[in-house]
Amino acid sequence: MNGLFDLSMTLVLIAMAGSVTLLVMSFLDAVPGRAARFFAMAFVAMVALQTAPSFAMDGEREGGYRDKDRPVHFATSSGLHFYAGGEVDVTGSAEDLFVAGGEVKVDSSVNAAMTVVGGDVSVRDVTTDRAVISGGNVEISGTIHKHLIAAGGRVDVEGGTQVFGDVVIAGGRVSFDGDVDGDFIAVGGDVELSGRVGGNANIRSSNIDIADGTTIAGTLTYSSPTELRLEPGVIVSGSIVRKEWRGDEDSFFDDMGLGKIIAFAVTALLATLAALFVFSAVVMAIFSKQFDRANGVVNVQPLQSFGLGVLMAVMLPAAAVILLVTIIGIPLGLFAMAAFAVLLGLGLVVAAYWTGLKVRGAITAGTETPKMWSRLGWMFAGLVLFALVGLIPILGNLVQFLAVVTGAGAFVLAASGDGQKQPEAVAV
Numbered sequence: 476m477n478g479l480f481d482l483s484m485t486l487v488l489i490a491m492a493g494s495v496t497l498l499v500m501s502f503l504d505a506v507p508g509r510a511a512r513f514f515a516m517a518f519v520a521m522v523a524l525q526t527a528p529s530f531a532m533d534g535e536r537e538g539g540y541r542d543k544d545r546p547v548h549f550a551t552s553s554g555l556h557f558y559a560g561g562e563v564d565v566t567g568s569a570e571d572l573f574v575a576g577g578e579v580k581v582d583s584s585v586n587a588a589m590t591v592v593g594g595d596v597s598v599r600d601v602t603t604d605r606a607v608i609s610g611g612n613v614e615i616s617g618t619i620h621k622h623l624i625a626a627g628g629r630v631d632v633e634g635g636t637q638v639f640g641d642v643v644i645a646g647g648r649v650s651f652d653g654d655v656d657g658d659f660i661a662v663g664g665d666v667e668l669s670g671r672v673g674g675n676a677n678i679r680s681s682n683i684d685i686a687d688g689t690t691i692a693g694t695l696t697y698s699s700p701t702e703l704r705l706e707p708g709v710i711v712s713g714s715i716v717r718k719e720w721r722g723d724e725d726s727f728f729d730d731m732g733l734g735k736i737i738a739f740a741v742t743a744l745l746a747t748l749a750a751l752f753v754f755s756a757v758v759m760a761i762f763s764k765q766f767d768r769a770n771g772v773v774n775v776q777p778l779q780s781f782g783l784g785v786l787m788a789v790m791l792p793a794a795a796v797i798l799l800v801t802i803i804g805i806p807l808g809l810f811a812m813a814a815f816a817v818l819l820g821l822g823l824v825v826a827a828y829w830t831g832l833k834v835r836g837a838i839t840a841g842t843e844t845p846k847m848w849s850r851l852g853w854m855f856a857g858l859v860l861f862a863l864v865g866l867i868p869i870l871g872n873l874v875q876f877l878a879v880v881t882g883a884g885a886f887v888l889a890a891s892g893d894g895q896k897q898p899e900a901v902a903v
Contacts, residue, residue: 547559547560553570553571554569554570554571554587555569555570555571555572555573556569556570556571556572556573557573557574558572558573558574558575558576559574559575559576560576560577561576561577561578562576562577562578563575563576563578563579563580563593564580565579565580565581565582566582567584568584568585569584569585570585570587571585571587571588571589572585572588572589572590572591572603573590573591574589574590574591574592574593575591575592575593576593576594577593577594577595578593578594578595579591579592579593579594579595579596579597579598579610580597580599581596581597581598581599581601582599582600582601584601584602584603585601585602585603585604587603587604587605588603588604588605588606588607589601589603589605589606589607589608590606590607590608591606591607591608591609591610592608592609592610593609593610593611594610594611594612595610595611595612596608596609596610596611596612596613596614596627597614598613598614598615598616598617599614599615599616599617599633600616600617601616601617601618601619602617602618602620603617603618603619603620604619604620604621605619605620605621605622605623605640606619606622606623606624606625607624607625608623608624608625608626608627609625609626609627610627610628611627611628611629612627612628612629613625613626613627613629613630613631613646614631614633615630615631615632615633615636616632616633616634616635616636617636617637618636618637619636619637619638619639619640620639620640621639621640622638622640622641622642622643622657623638623640623641623642623643623644624642624643624644625643625644625645625646626644626645626646627646627647628646628647628648629646629647629648630644630645630646630648630649630650630663631650632644632650632651632652632653633652633653634652634653634669634670635653636652636653636654637653637654638653638654638655638656638657639656639657640656640657641655641657641658641659641660641674642655642657642658642659642660642661643660643661644660644661644662644663645661645662645663646662646663646664647663647664647665648663648664648665649661649662649663649665649666649667649680650666650667651667651668651669651670652667652669652670652686653670653671654670654671654673655670655671655672655673655674656673656674657673657674658672658674658675658676658677658693659672659674659675659676659677659678659691660676660677660678661677661678661679661680662678662679662680663679663680664680664681664682665680665681665682665684666678666680666682666683666684667684667685667686668683668684668685668686668689669685669686669688669689670689671689671690671692672689672690672691672692672693673692673693674692674693675691675693675694675695675696675713676691676693676694676695676696676697677696677697678695678696678697678698678699679697679698679699680697680698680699681699681700682699683697683699683703685703685705685706685709686706686709687706687707687708687709688706688708688709689708689709689710690709690710690711690712691709691710691711691712691713692712692713693712693713694711694713694714694715694716695711695713695714695715695716696715696716696717696718697715697716697717697718698717698718698719698720698721699717699720700720702717703715703717744862747862748855748858748859748862751823751858752851752855752858754820754824755823755824755827755828755851755854755855755858756851758820758821758824759824759828759850759851759854762821762886762890763850765886765889765890766824766825766828766850766886766889768889769825769828769829769882769885769886769888769889770825770828770829770832770885771889772885772888772889773825773829773881773882773885774829776885776888777881779884779888780881780882780884780885780888781877781880781881781884782884783883783884783887783888784822784879784880784881784882784883784884784885784887785880785884786884787815787818787880787883787884787887788815788819788880788883791811791812791814791815791818792811792812792815794808794811795808795809795811795812795815796808798811818883818886818887819879819883821882821883821886822878822879822880822881822882822883822884822885822886823858823861823878823879823882824854824882825882825883825885825886826857826861826878826879826881826882827854827855827857827858827860827861827882828850828853828854828857829857829882830856830857830860830861830878831852831853831854831855831856831857831860832853832857834853834856834857834860835853861875861878
């Protein structure tokens with residue numbers, strides 16, 4: 476049984492478990508029945524839509540299933556080859572190459588561009604025009620006619636590597652042993668350089684080691700906590716420039732006084748509140764009746780609103796991750812992520828609106844439904860209270876989360892009709 480079939484069965488089981496959980500909670504009145512049935516059917520439909528095409532695409536002519544260890548491979552008419560899988564081993568030639576996987580090995584001739592991403596990446600004895608390589612552990616050797624860009628936890632460019640353009644490397648540990656016709660740029664915790672640089676070299680690292688016999692035709696610019704001491708055999712034809720070291724202990728605020736820091740924090744807070752107010756005003760103008768109903772739902776059905784909000788906060792991100800693992804499910808996965816973000820925003824507005832009306836009720840003892848501008852004003856007061864509550868460590872963020880998910884659940888109940896019989900906006 477192949478890997479995609481296993482994945483599809485897993486998705487079906489997750490859908491069944493999620494649906495049963497929703498229906499059981501509906502039976503226990505933790506979530507209203509209509510909303511529970513809606514999300515259960517939507518979740519099953521979403522999984523089915525992405526699973527069925529996967530079965531169709533996976534079958535081979537003999538009617539069997541593809542070997543689970545074989546990576547996914549697509550090729551376009553223009554010569555682009557795409558590989559993805561847990562373990563990917565690519566040989567041969569291609570016009571353009573894109574490879575992604577957990578463990579990636581590439582020994583290939585690529586005429587145009589090569590992009591490789593993975594956990595452990597080995598790109599050896601390749602010939603390509605341009606190369607962009609990233610991974611946890613990266614090993615590179617071969618001939619690159621233009622530029623090499625690499626990043627990773629550990630990046631090793633082995634001896635004999637020839638780059639006719641520029642080299643840009645970033646990593647925790649960087650080791651380069653080869654010839655570069657252009658400039659060499661490296662940023663890392665430890666940087667080792669040996670070989671030849673035909674242009675300028677620019678290195679930023681807490682520990683720089685330039686091997687004896689290395690030649691740099693241009694200027695050597697470096698940034699390090701200690702002065703660089705070069706071996707006698709290192710030849711730098713241009714000047715050597717040391718720039719100010721700004722290590723991990725430095726921050727954006729180092730050059731700012733206390734007054735500027737406070738001004739920056741206040742400005743950022745006001746800008747955030749202004750952006751939230753504009754968003755809230757727009758959605759309240761569009762969904763004014765739903766927000767009034769949602770406020771009433773929170774008053775009368777707080778536990779149901781919270782239960783539905785928590786379910787959405789768990790299921791939508793889970794559905795997005797599940798859908799994004801397959802190419803066919805990517806559009807639906809992106810939609811689920813967008814829906815999750817929108818629901819959180821709506822939940823924040825509902826929670827702020829409800830809080831503002833509670834404050835209004837405590838101050839004015841009014842029971843009538845406020846006018847639109849009054850709604851916006853009290854909603855903004857709720858946003859300010861939320862911002863102040865968030866300043867409390869841990870507890871403040873917990874309160875904000877509980878309020879937002881409760882507001883999201885109440886809005887869905889109000890929009891779906893499960894809360895339509897509840898009173899509208901009443902400040903009590």
